[in-house]
Amino acid sequence: MMRLFVSTIMACAISNCWAQSQRTATRQEAEYYVNAYAAHYRVPVALVRADGAGAHTIDEPAASRGPQ
Numbered sequence: 001m002m003r004l005f006v007s008t009i010m011a012c013a014i015s016n017c018w019a020q021s022q023r024t025a026t027r028q029e030a031e032y033y034v035n036a037y038a039a040h041y042r043v044p045v046a047l048v049r050a051d052g053a054g055a056h057t058i059d060e061p062a063a064s065r066g067p068q
Contacts, residue, residue: 025033038045 034045034048037043038048
């Protein structure tokens with residue numbers, strides 16, 4: 001029984017070592033997705049890449065604000 005337990009633990013450990021870890025997206029993949037998104041939604045690539053640091057908000061028109 002102990003031999004079966006040890007064998008099972010060893011099999012799990014070995015299969016865990018063989019498992020492929022998640023890889024991060026490469027720059028080439030990121031470029032592909034940026035270009036695909038921009039093409040699909042028909043927006044400039046610069047807009048897709050925008051990080052929001054320089055984003056400006058647009059105020060609502062005065063008519064939609066209600067009485068003041």
